[in-house]
Amino acid sequence: MDRKKLDELEIISKKRADFFNYLESRLINISSPGVRPGLKRISRLLASLGNPHLGIPAVHVVGTNGKGSTAASLSAIFFASGYRTALYTSPHLIHMGERLKINEQMVAEEKWSDHFKRLDAALKEDGRLKSDPPTLFELITALSLSIMAEEMPDVAIVEAGLGGRLDATNLINPVAMSVITSIAMDHESFLGDTIFKIGEEKFAVLRPHGRAFFSGEPEELVPLFKALCDRLDVSGHVLSEDWRVKNVRSSHNGNEYDLVGPDVELVNLVTHLLGLHQVKNTALAASSAWELKSQFPNVTEKSIKEGLHDVKWPGRLEWVDENPPLLLDGAHNPHGMASLAKSLKALFAEEAQFVILFAVMRDKDYRTLLTILSGLNPKSLVLTAVPSLERSARPEELFRVAKEVFCGGVQIEAYNDAEEAYHRARRFGLPVLCCGSLYFVGWLKSYLERVHYGRLSA
Secondary structure, three states, rough: OHHHHHHHHHHHHHHHHHHHHHHHHHHOOEEEOOOOOHHHHHHHHHHOOOOOEEEEEEEEEOOOOHHHHHHHHHHHHHOOOEEEEEEEOOOOOHHHHHHHEOOOEEEHHHHHHHHHHHHHHHHHOOOOHHHHEEEEHHHHHHHHHHHHHHHHOEEEEEEOOOOOOOHHHOOOEEEEEEEOOEOOOOOOHHHOOHHHHHHHHHHHHOOOOOEEEOOOHHHHHHHHHHHHHHHOOOEEEEEHHHHHHEEEEEEEEEEEEEEEOOOEEEEEEOOOOOOOOOHHHHHHHHHHHHHHOOOOOOOOOHHHHHHHHOOOOOOEEEEEEOOOEEEOOOOOOOHHHHHHHHHHHHHHHOOOEEEEOOEEEEEOOHHHHHHHHHOOOEEEEEEEOOOOOOOOHHHHHHHHHHHHHOOOEEEEEEEHHHHHHHHHHOOOOOOEEEOOOOOHHHHHHHHHHHHHHHHHHH
């Protein structure tokens, strides 16, 4: 591709990001701050928009880790099967337009603008919503569902935000299947302080007489899942018990494996998503799609293979071709970080050296995250904060904790300026692992785009 064409694409990308950043700022200005679990506000708003959440068959994806890649894999499978798809995920990395895709493509800015005007008018006309406005996530969800209803997909893949029972996405109906990925400790102040309380919040999305598929992780929650399925007359499946993953081959190009179910053997499934945990996530998507064949008969062994082969999910063990190379991952809780560490050990030789660039939200268990990372024996640890984000943990506090959990021999540095931290991490000439927060990964991807655009324009 010639320089002129590249420059045109960069300009289009920048304009798109500018539009969505502006739209997000408008939504922030009319929303309630923070996280406020509950369904009354979003129910009232959706009713005023004509109930766009009703009528589209949906696959509802909930869990703690792996939701996004599982949802993206499901969408890719249904699209490869010839169905018109909608995919709603969160959070975004660079701009909020990434959260909604129709047939695997982002929706045009003009459509977002038209539906925002309807949403804004609905808020102004309703006195109760005006005095007690929905949260930002609720507004984005309502806006996305409104666009989705106009697009009329054959199936919508909808990823839950926080929890399940009181999440704004739990109003979608009908739900063809509830898909529950691995569950771990996270957001304890909202979901509960034990794994069983969190499991109850996630499993609360099960629909009476419906269908559900659980990854089976952790194993101690399987009896709870089965008991709820029995109580609600739900046709429930557990990936770890009802299906079998075998012959896993993992490399820097992704994973290849076989998946055996009660009535099918899917051989040589290939996904270019890196990390051993993506075997489980994509296997959950493949088995869930297969169990939905009675409702979506175009799903075949061939379309499952094609969908998994084509799926992309940025910011999760994503290689960026810089010099030195970067590896971006949004792991932000102990379960996710442990999976990342396990994958890195499988992908790299024991003696391989790299640098870790780390930023994290202050409400996360960053002591445990840093302890897990200490087991990777990096050459250096560079700590920073996500620019313009109050939730971000301060680098000096991270430095104090890191000094306690990292053994000697690892150089530890902290910088308030994220750009400076990034360039300091690169100075070793070694691969750089950037992790700790999806917000941080998103900021870094955006920063790299600006840098590249500057190079092209020079």
